[in-house]
């Protein structure tokens with residue numbers, strides 16, 4: 230099986246090639262890429278992946294050709310040739326650019342030590358090779374600070390999960406089809422888990438009931454039997470209230486709890502602090518809604534829950550998830566098909582250490598929360614300052630909270646910034662050296678998923694354009710320039726693929742990952758993975774589901790704890806996933822900024838005498854953004870919605886909503902508090 234790009238197509242003859250969507254989206258769709266005259270002429274879904282079944286979102290179908298061939302594509306290495314941020318760069322050869330990276334990093338490590346250098350990455354392409362192989366090896370060998378990017382997304386959820394269930398997985402999403410009650414909690418599946426819509430619709434046609442918990446009446450919420458538009462940050466109160474109501478109705482599954490759960494008594498004692506009437510007031514719900522939710526938990530089984538990342542994005546995020554995870558435990562909803570929480574990481578036998586080789590790093594290298602990077606540039610105090618950053622798979626100016634701090638850090642005169650990307654993002658514009666990245670159509674990779682259990686391999690669809698390089702080759706060359714002689718820096722992409730997964734996993738049937746077909750996906754759930762109480766007990770210290778955590782007691786929160794909301798301004802601003810972008814990917818495209826509006830409830834608009842379509846100022850003490858107003862009763866009063874992922878060029882104020890988002894942290898894992906942001910609004 231060859232991993233070289235196909236030969237150029239004959240003029241006029243369109244050819245179709247298998248690919249995989251690499252974006253930070255749960256569904257990891259299989260794609261059919263049509264090439265004509267060497268250019269991407271059409272992007273469709275393919276049926277190679279039985280979960281995504283040929284259906285893809287409009288944003289990828291529409292934007293991918295211009296992402297690959299658009300005028301903004303970076304095709305040559307660039308060196309800064311003017312003041313930082315002036316936009317002046319000059320083209321350079323790869324040798325010249327790699328020399329510049331070497332000299333810049335070397336200056337920093339001689340003066341401050343290697344920990345003054347850090348990678349700044351996130352979830353651009355999600356392939357195993359692009360996302361954590363040769364790049365990680367390089368930074369480990371360099372002795373750079375390690376960076377934990379999970380506080381930007383999923384870190385809080387993972388920490389909450391580990392505290393309650395330990396290192397066992399959840400159930401595959403396909404089991405939603407076996408459930409009699411489906412709970413979609415903080416997950417706008419139309420934008421983030423598109424293919425669940427079909428699964429849920431089919432389950433409902435067989436009689437399943439659907440509850441959606443979301444402050445906005447999203448498309449899936451419109452179809453729900455019960456929609457709970459709770460106030461962001463109050464998930465923990467809702468879960469406690471349901472638990473208390475279940476106890477009051479004598480609906481706790483005491484046999485299951487006695488066998489599998491620890492801490493239920495303490496949890497329920499805390500839950501009694503949130504009787505329905507009080508909880509309804511705190512959550513902004515009607516008491517009848519909470520009672521109805523509790524009755525559904527009492528009356529229906531199995532119950533399957535699909536959480537999104539929304540509940541984690543505030544100061545009560547860890548508590549909210551821990552309390553919500555308790556509901557299936559208290560009702561015994563683990564074990565049978567369709568009972569549990571959808572979570573599929575356990576199905577993919579990723580050999581992270583073999584890929585990333587942390588053994589190459591010197592002992593004791595510090596690990597940074599990615600959110601601390603601006604502070605370590607701007608005001609490091611006694612800590613080793615950060616004086617060199619390498620940005621890749623990431624557009625931190627568009628993605629991080631407190632975007633002004635990130636911009637200030639990247640403008641710091643003592644900071645040396647290297648970046649690699651497809652286009653001139655807001656972050657690349659602040660770099661000293663820019664290395665042109667290949668799109669996922671220009672290299673092969675292996676793809677797991679976080680919304681289904683299919684493993685997919687891709688091969689290059691086309692040769693890299695211009696001087697672009699995939700991450701693996703970029704860091705191979707960089708390692709050579711730095712004089713790193715370890716054999717692992719010579720591993721080919723095929724070798725990396727074979728190192729990426731446990732070779733003896735039965736689903737691979739003896740095939741090497743690098744030999745998997747590109748026109749079919751491998752269902753990793755064909756081999757059962759340990760999930761909560763299936764095949765093995767919970768992986769907690771007690772071996773039981775821990776509703777009271779001795780481990781977290783050391784941090785002060787043995788039980789999930791509600792911290793009252795601190796709302797110094799009139800509106801809570803929520804910046805959810807967009808229909809037009811994936812994180813910040815496809816931001817900056819004029820054709821993809823038409824959803825940049827601020828949604829407000831009619832009652833609030835009336836109070837402020839605001840009219841639909843008029844520009845309004847959203848502001849707090851961190852910044853100001855101007856957006857057209859969209860008045861809709863889909864959002865709850867007191868809450869505003871502005872989709873995330875805009876670039877500075879998308880905004881007339883030179884700031885995006887990320888400038889308004891505070892820098893404080895969630896109650897677990899130091900997570901970002903994207904939905905814990907308050908603003909005032911005024912007409913322009």
Ligand code: SF4
Nearest residue numbers: 250254257258286289
């Ligand atoms: S962004 Fe998501 S839904 Fe769209 S093509 Fe990619 S994986 Fe599929």
